[in-house]
Amino acid sequence: MKPFSYTKARTEEEVIASLSSPGTRILAGGTTLYDLMKLDVETLAHLVDIASLQGLDDIRLGPERIELGALARMSDVAGHPELAARYPVLAEALAKAASQQLRNMATLGGNLLQRTRCAYFRNGLHYPCNKRLPGSGCAAQEGLDRNHALLGGSEACIAVYPGDFAVALVALDAEIETLGPGGRRRHKVAELHRLPGSTPHVETILEPEEMIIRIMVPAAPYGRASTYHKIRDRESYAFALTSAAVALDIEGDVIRSARIALGGVATRPWRVPDAEAMLAGQKFDERLAREAGRMAMRGAQPGRHNGFKLELGARTVAEAIRIASDRGARL
Incomplete structure (x- = not known):
């Protein structure tokens, strides 16, 4: 790890001012940033600690x-x-991520990024x-791609977005509020992460001097009839091979509308409107869920080692639809 300077911010304005200096990064929980610093992936000059800022750790329902x-x-x-009762998809996405020790440290804003x-x-x-x-190439294109993306990739990058929480937020049409030199802005979480295209190092729409302050x-x-279903190599402490966030608006036994987002298979949280449309106005049954699962994976482009995700992803979506439907039936 290379030497760096450190300050502890007292106000949001101090953070934004600090970010104007090249090589400055925000430190919140640090559960990802420290790892990347040790690996020399992040070679920063200055850390600004925001953990003590007031009013940014609230939970309001x-x-x-x-x-x-x-x-x-x-x-x-x-x-x-x-929150777990009203939006089980959110609680499950967070509870199935990392270890309890890391969840005790990690912040929501840092998790999204x-x-x-x-x-x-x-x-x-x-x-x-x-x-x-940038410009060096993508070793995964000809390398081991078992854990890489089938959706949203480009010749420059097929890296999977690793998070769970953002997938659930995308399914629920959530927004973030940010603060930067120009003041406060709102963005759809679905727009936060960029497709890699030819510039995969530009990962989000945030400006260099902008920070997330609220979700x-x-x-x-549809909040109560929801779930986050995650398949991984081991039951805990592992990233998703495939995952699905599903939220259903159910009246009686009819699905009025559906929201579905995929994780573990794409370069960013991946919404699947065609699969959602297939469910709208239909009564749940296993056949319909399987068809929606296959529709969700339509357009996927597997590599040499991750083709198993086509079927696994479809089954993950189908099972998530079943779980959400069962919850809706109990309301």
Whole structure:
């Protein structure tokens, strides 16, 4: 790890001012950033610690929306009983991520901005990686691609977005509020992460001097009939091979509308409107769920080692639809 300077911010304005200096990064929980610094993926000059900022760790559940501060800890949100009852998809996405120790440290804002776990990205200059060194190439294209993306990739990058929480937020049409030199802005979480295209090192739409301060989830009837279903190599402490966030608006036994987002298979959280449309106005049955699962994976382009994700992803979606439907039937 290279030497760096450190300050502790007292106000949001201090953070924004600090970010104007080249090579400055925000430190919140640090559960991802420290790793990348040790690997020399992040070679920063200055850290500005925002952990003590006031008013950014709140959890508010109102009649019109849920508001979550960017510094709220993953474990606090996952364990919030009212949130878990109203939006099980959010609680499950957080509870199935990392270990309890990491969830006790990691913040929601940092979780949204975590970087890929692609081994070629993290394992140094021995491997070409356009995310780490633009223009150097993508070793995964001809390498081991078992854990890489089938959707949203490009010739420059096929790294999977690793998070769970953002997938659930995309399914729920959530927004973030950010603060930068120009003031506050709102963005759809679905727009936060960029497709890699020819510039995979530019991962989000945020400006260099902009920070996430709040996450907002609209209150809606589909919140309770929801789930986050995650398949991984081991039951805990592992990233998704495939995952699906599903939320259903159900009246009686009819699915009025559906929201589905995929994780573990794409370069960013991946919404699947065609699969959602297939469910709208239909009564749940296993055949319909399987068809929607296959539709969700339409357009996937498997590599040499990750073709198994086609069927696994479809089954993951189908099972998530069944779980959400069962919850809706009990309301």
